[in-house]
Amino acid sequence: MSCSALSQSQLICNVDRLVTDILSNKINISNVSIQLSALYLPLVADYDSSLDYFPTITAFIDSTNKVVSSNHSKKIRWGYYNTKNFIDNLSIYKDAILKNNIRVIEQEEVNTKRLIIYMSQMLNHYSRLLIVRVDLGYSKDTIHLISIETFHKHLKKLRELIGKTESCFEELEGNVIALEQGHDRGYHVHLLLMFDGSKRWKDTHIGQLVGEKWQSITGGLGSYHNGNSLQYKKEQEARGRLGIGMIHRRNPKEIQNAINASLYLTKPDKKNQHLRVKLHKMRTFTHGIYETAKRRGLPKY
Structure with a gap:
């Protein structure tokens, strides 16, 4: 090239x-x-x-x-x-x-601890939690058109839609967003969404809708991978590692698998995937707030 x-x-x-x-x-x-x-x-x-x-x-x-x-x-x-x-x-x-490399590793460890706490809170609060994972990025044909500013603009719109919990994000109870940058994939997002399992199901379809929403946000420049495809879920289930889809609070194995699956977003050995350029104060890892007055069953502060 x-x-x-x-x-x-x-x-x-x-x-x-x-x-x-x-x-x-x-x-x-x-x-x-x-x-x-x-x-x-x-x-x-x-x-x-x-x-x-x-x-x-x-x-x-x-x-x-x-x-x-x-x-x-x-x-x-x-x-x-x-x-x-x-x-x-x-x-x-x-x-x-070298000092910066150490800071990156330390931050990944902090993010991992935060993620485990957040996922544990969410999984133990709802009797059923529908977990959907979608990877959002850009196609090889359009990646040359994407700057960090363009990526940030698309992310801002995505976060706005997530915050409104409308359309494909209806009944959304929690989310985790991890931003990465790879040589071949360019700027991309790992998105983990958690829905109230008593109100939403059909996770494979939701993953598709989220991916299509990203394509709309990006004006057709974006691409996506639905982590809740039937084939992938069958493979994970056969290995005893299925941690997406409908997760039941009374099933410890499902709970642990869900936590393990979520850790992909902060996996320390995913080398060379960190953002090497950012806008000022741009955060590469975020998750929703568990303790909120809007959450059913928690004290109204």
């Missing part, structure tokens, strides 16, 4: 991987030169200082700026000497990048 065909997400992922490989001594200087030639100008053109980038990206920008003057940025040729200069400058940021 040529650099001009790279989406914003792919470009950022490639730069992140290049910086990581350099600092881990996993790439030789010749290959660094080749990648700098492919990535430098596209990233400079796309870089927006108002966005919140991963330290690997800002380290790349800062290190190239020390090598290339603005007057010669479009004429730069990445030969041996300026590539070596870039690598030497990059080493200054190694500690900051």
